Amino acid sequence: MSSSHATDEAFWERIRDAYPRQQPLLNLNNAAVSPPPLVVEQAMIDAYRLINHNPDVNMWSKLDAALPAIKQQLAQLADCSPEEIALNRNTSEGLSTAIFGIPLTANDQVLISAWDYPSACAAWQQRQQREGIEVACVDFDLTASDEDIFKAYEAGITPKTRVIQITHMCHWNGRVLPVKRICELARSKGIITIVDGAQTFAQMPVSFRDLDCDYFVTSLHKWLGAPVGNGMLIVRESRIDSTWPLLAPFDPPPLRIDKFDHWNLGTYNSAVQAGIAPAIHFHREIGTGNIHARLRELTRYWLDQVRDLPGFRLYTPIDTDDLGAVSLFSMDRLDARKIEQELRQTHRVHVKFRQARHVAGLRVSPHIYMLKSDLDLFVDALRRVIRHG
Numbered sequence: 512m513s514s515s516h517a518t519d520e521a522f523w524e525r526i527r528d529a530y531p532r533q534q535p536l537l538n539l540n541n542a543a544v545s546p547p548p549l550v551v552e553q554a555m556i557d558a559y560r561l562i563n564h565n566p567d568v569n570m571w572s573k574l575d576a577a578l579p580a581i582k583q584q585l586a587q588l589a590d591c592s593p594e595e596i597a598l599n600r601n602t603s604e605g606l607s608t609a610i611f612g613i614p615l616t617a618n619d620q621v622l623i624s625a626w627d628y629p630s631a632c633a634a635w636q637q638r639q640q641r642e643g644i645e646v647a648c649v650d651f652d653l654t655a656s657d658e659d660i661f662k663a664y665e666a667g668i669t670p671k672t673r674v675i676q677i678t679h680m681c682h683w684n685g686r687v688l689p690v691k692r693i694c695e696l697a698r699s700k701g702i703i704t705i706v707d708g709a710q711t712f713a714q715m716p717v718s719f720r721d722l723d724c725d726y727f728v729t730s731l732h733k734w735l736g737a738p739v740g741n742g743m744l745i746v747r748e749s750r751i752d753s754t755w756p757l758l759a760p761f762d763p764p765p766l767r768i769d770k771f772d773h774w775n776l777g778t779y780n781s782a783v784q785a786g787i788a789p790a791i792h793f794h795r796e797i798g799t800g801n802i803h804a805r806l807r808e809l810t811r812y813w814l815d816q817v818r819d820l821p822g823f824r825l826y827t828p829i830d831t832d833d834l835g836a837v838s839l840f841s842m843d844r845l846d847a848r849k850i851e852q853e854l855r856q857t858h859r860v861h862v863k864f865r866q867a868r869h870v871a872g873l874r875v876s877p878h879i880y881m882l883k884s885d886l887d888l889f890v891d892a893l894r895r896v897i898r899h900g
Contacts, residue, residue, distance in 0.1 A: 517808040527880045527881070530880035540876060542874060562574070571781075574781040577788065598744075601732070601742040602729055602730045603628070606634065606707060610634040612755040614753060621645070621672075623676045625650065626678060657692075683826075685834070685836070691723065698723060709729050712734065715803040716799050817840075824840060826840065847864055850893075860889050862875050
């Protein structure tokens, strides 16, 4: 498939037909959760029906038997070893596994950012309150240059720094941080790195080996298109033994990556995992590079139509190859919450109000099942709301 497919609407119309219709709203909040392709939806339904006939046998002996092969396929996408992959429910669970599992002692420092996911920041604060570790916060502007962001992390490192958590793509505005360079700096100083890849994996090419981090965490229900309730934690092989599991494992040691897997929950819905393999297959048929190119094209398409509107303020750098589906904007002198409400109630367009620190606006995140004509509807609705605002 050539890169020209990014602008080939006929090709993407065929992709659209492979997804369930999004009704009654035009869904422009795919950064939160996106619908799976119909083939994935059907695979999960079929698996659930299979479970219901003989649950104790069909869950453990049949559906779970496919998980090693699923890890093999995920490992190829993420460029890691299958023995480094644990399957869980979402990014938050994976982050908690790393955050609470890394051994630390009082006064050890952890470096995070105010732009990191709120529950991850709260988890580190909990360790600070309970164990006396020090949580330090890196400060930078989301629209700053890669060099300035890198220097902010570099300046935050002290002799006490033991862990750096980095968000690969900020869910607030779609900004991709210079993660590889920060991880390289951390490794040179013996600092452990956790990368939150909730918004990058399957939206754009990601290599665990190239990033050279210790933990990479993502959700599979966003850009890969697996059913809701699927996440992936990648742990560098050399870190597995020293990392405590979030849940006590059912089987006694020795355990490797298995100690982080979802089955330590006890009984769970195995049918959810049955949707991962067809999601991977669907994704591969298109190609990660082509998906990224299309999402970048869609973002630039709608932004080109509105960025010259009086009062339009964009918080996402767009003149970069890292641009994907996620962007954030506001309108001067207009309440973003009211715009969000009016778009949804009057025009049936769903965008998401987001606020972090001094930045507040509307997040827009299309997916590959969307066409430029859908974005034309959004742009027209936005113009109407602004005109009457």
